[in-house]
Amino acid sequence: MFHYHYMPVGDNFERARPMLTLHQVPLVEKVFDRPVSHYAHRADVVRLQVLEEYGGIYLDLDLISVKPVDHLLDREFIMAQEGVDGSVGLCNAMIMARPHSRFVQRWFATYALFDSAEWNYHSVILPGKLAPFFRNEITVLNHTAFFWPLWDSHGLRTLYLEKSYDFSANLGTHIWESAANKNLMKDVSEKVIMEIDNSLYCQIRPLLLDGKPDPRPTSCRILSHTERADKLIGHWSLREPTSIQRKETNPLPAIDDSGNDLNGLIRNGKYVGDSIYLSGDTSYIFLTMPTETSARSMTVSWWMKTSSKSKDQMAMVIQTDNGRIHVSTYIQENGSLSFQVKTVRRNDQWEWAQIEDLVLRPSPNAVDQAYHHYALVINDPKSSNLGEPPIALYMDGYVASSSIHWTFPESIGSIVRGVWFGSIEPLNDRYQSPWDNSVNLQAYYREIHIWEKGLSVATIKDMVASTNMTLAATAAVSTKKKNKSNAKSNATTTQAFTNEPSQLDQELEQEALEEDEELLWGANDQLDD
Template identity: 55%
Template sequence: MPSTAQRLPMYRSSGARMGHVRGTHRRWKFRYLFFIVAGCWLLRQWIRSIATLSEDTAAPPLDTQFKELAIARTARIDSPTDTVIPKIVHFVYGLRGPEPTLDLVHYLAIKSAHDVLSPEKIIFHYHYMPVGEMFEKAKSMLTLRPVPLVTEVFGQPVSHYAHQADVVRLTALQQFGGIYLDLDLISLQPIDHLLQHEFVMAQEGIGGSVGLCNAMVMARPNARFLQRWYATYRSFDSSDWNYHSVVLPGKLAPHFPNEITVLNYTAFFWPLWDGPGLRTLYLEKSYDFANNFGTHIWESAANKHLMKGITEDDIMNIDNSLFCQMRRFLLDGQPDPRPDACRILPHTTRSDQLVGHWQAPPIKEGEANFLPLEDDSGNNVNGIARHVTHHCPDKAKRAVHVNGEDSYLFLSVPTETSIDRFTVSWWMQTSSDKHGGTAMVIQTEHAKLYVRTEKLDNALAHNGTVPISLGLSTLIRDDWIWRTQENDQVQASPFPINMDLRFHHYTLVIDHFNRSTPPIILYMDGHVIASNNRWEWPPEAGSIVHGVWFGSSEPEKSNYQDPWDTDLSLEACYDDIRIWERSLSLDEIQKLAQERPVESIVDTSSSLSSS
């Protein structure tokens, strides 16, 4: 059998002395060790450099059938005027009209870029000088640069302020280089390792399904891809809203791979602007942004129903995925007074499997735009109330009133909570006789389970009010279309819920594993009012619960940016809501029905919620 030395590469047997062989062996051993260490270091650097690049391995066929490709290929291209991307941040604002104001989120975009990216300077490009408290607060961080109002590009008219801003950012980057950010993009992690590249953009949508979003662009001065992209504005058409800003750079990028670095969709533009994405940002506490350098908060899509009018108190006290990240820029280095509030749990930490217990909070006179619903279970799964008041008929109780329009309660749950075994308990009062009103909804990734109002016999109407009861229905989302699962309908019972002014107790129990009871049962005041032995949750709907709604739910006929769909909203009052990651027994349900919620938040150590 050959010796160890003889098995080494380039070993020469020449009858040399044994000492020489040992010396050769040691030299090669050290050389191998050096090569291994150096190789590992180089591999680590390579992995680090591409860790945030697009993860797509199977690239789609190149699209060559678009006219802008010829423009980009034939454009006169000069060399970049720097070897790295300069640490200059750019914002563009004040193109819409005189005396614009900065909102709180705009200030936080500037503050986060200042604190996280540590730029040499932040250039604020504007036509109309902003005014107001937030601008004055941000001004010390900014280098102000007035710009002319863009009215055309290569002879093509540019009239909308958003398209004008698209042109301004490209010309600013050509001149100065740096990092352009939209004023609704929050910086979360340093990006110094990306400055070595010539030009950087990030995917919008999984695999860049939408394109490359221009809300974050990094460039050396006069970057080659930037020149080509700008040249394609010769074909600009304002009627094609995001074609030149998002779609087109995504189509051009594969043709010039040596001129652009593409980051994957999680780098800056995830969660997305669609319903699930906005719910993840603004309602759920489920996403930790571990793979994000920043996050675009989609102001245009979210403003009307999810973020308009938010205050510093809202950000500090409402625990959703986004506000938990933004909070540190308000604290400005100070300790968080609620350090555990943003903890994301996979499951309840309690032995009784109680997920959360929410009671009606105090509300000042008038309507609360945003209101935190505090969970006193110890799991810190605080909820959100929107547009609620205390206008409930039972003056002895403290309850929240939802108006039957754009008001709702939303309760987030731990991220691996399953609908397979799940219980929701709540107290509710309604005098509405609306058919199809939303009493409660359990939301999964692709479906909703509704507890809805259904009209009973009109002949039983009293004082003009038609009696209603509660039934169950399941809706499945297929892309943008919601369709009802006819086989999973559970018809309402003949027990009216709206003919008195009393609060009634309701419990929905789901258990796919207990064969001795129906898989779904709805109780009212401890008695069964709806059940179905053949009910099944559709596998394609996803079993992970993303939240529970009361009074209304996420729009189905549109997105959050459109007028709120009130067809399914219910005017009602709610209090004392509890959720479990298990099915409750009949004895437990009847015990809950005998308890009346009290005005103050009680110590639940002696009640069912913490038994």
């Protein structure tokens, strides 16, 4: 039965309408002569009136059932905790009741003192206060039954960005639409749910499949660690996919081809050549990590080009529960762009503040508007190779900034809750607020690799050299094809084509190799210590 005053409109409602019994209710303007003006408070009153008269199971429109509740149907009245141990109260987004149940009558009577200025006092806090005194009238379910993950930044990130929660303890889940609709749920559609692999969409995707096989059957598995022997967590090339379906959504999927099935998402990005362009306007790449990935020992490698001239914009961010380690823009005295590594955590006022003694000095290397390779390497001193610094930022294979005195701050938590590129989680922890574009970086990204270990200096240099040789070879092939095409168009007779490299090709390749060797081993490594 669907209770309403104003009839909803829209395609989704029309699709659901044949399954509904419609029941129009009067518009609630007063309760016990107390004025009620907000639509949410009016709905609070209506649900209690309807449950008192009819009984049944009430669910908010943004609460999704994931398991049967038959084992609870013999109870008189049921609610579930909001927050661990009911720290917020008992949430009225799910209520099960028999007609004329004692607790609903007792609860409704308190509306004689209703105050619209107190947002959730009567709907959530007050039933939580009443329940311990009337245990024989109400069954209280654990917070994981329906209201976990929560509506805070940790919970919303778990639902909409990470692929880390399997709902095994849930009977249902509240998707917190009012907190998520401005940013995290923006442009959500059936296509988005089918293509984006986060905790929530993986849970509700089978409802859309309706018994059909999942076209990507391993996409929703949750890993605790990488399954690869080389400790590679993921590789996201960010090349434009051939499948049209994978290019028609916002967010776009950031496809991982490592075998670990760690597809991320790209919000407000677009494919440009073999890269993703982020405009800096509510745009970012977010990559989910295995659930036990430690920030104590990891490597994040990426190629990027940017023409930014602003400081403190986010190139890359390693997110933990209570902190971030990030690479952000820095403007040198001469006005040129470089990068700096900072570590931030929540202070005693629950605000974000940088840990001053863990700030690395800015890289002296000026950044132009070409592609450059960057890698942030964090080494656990207990397992790292002798002589490797605990943290180092590399640019094009050279140490741009590092410190031998840097120690991992225990206060930020060690489990990685995702890696951002081009932006950062809202610093005020309010995903429903307008996105803070002041920290967003306008940039092109490609070829992201993340390892569950700190790579050595030699490995970083070898990786850059190998990539440079690959790019040089690709450019040579492209030039050869172009010259061949021009020759064909100008030729008056058909000539035979051979796959053997020409002498010119060999000379170009040798020159490229020599240049790479010269760049690779140049003595301009930068160390703090």
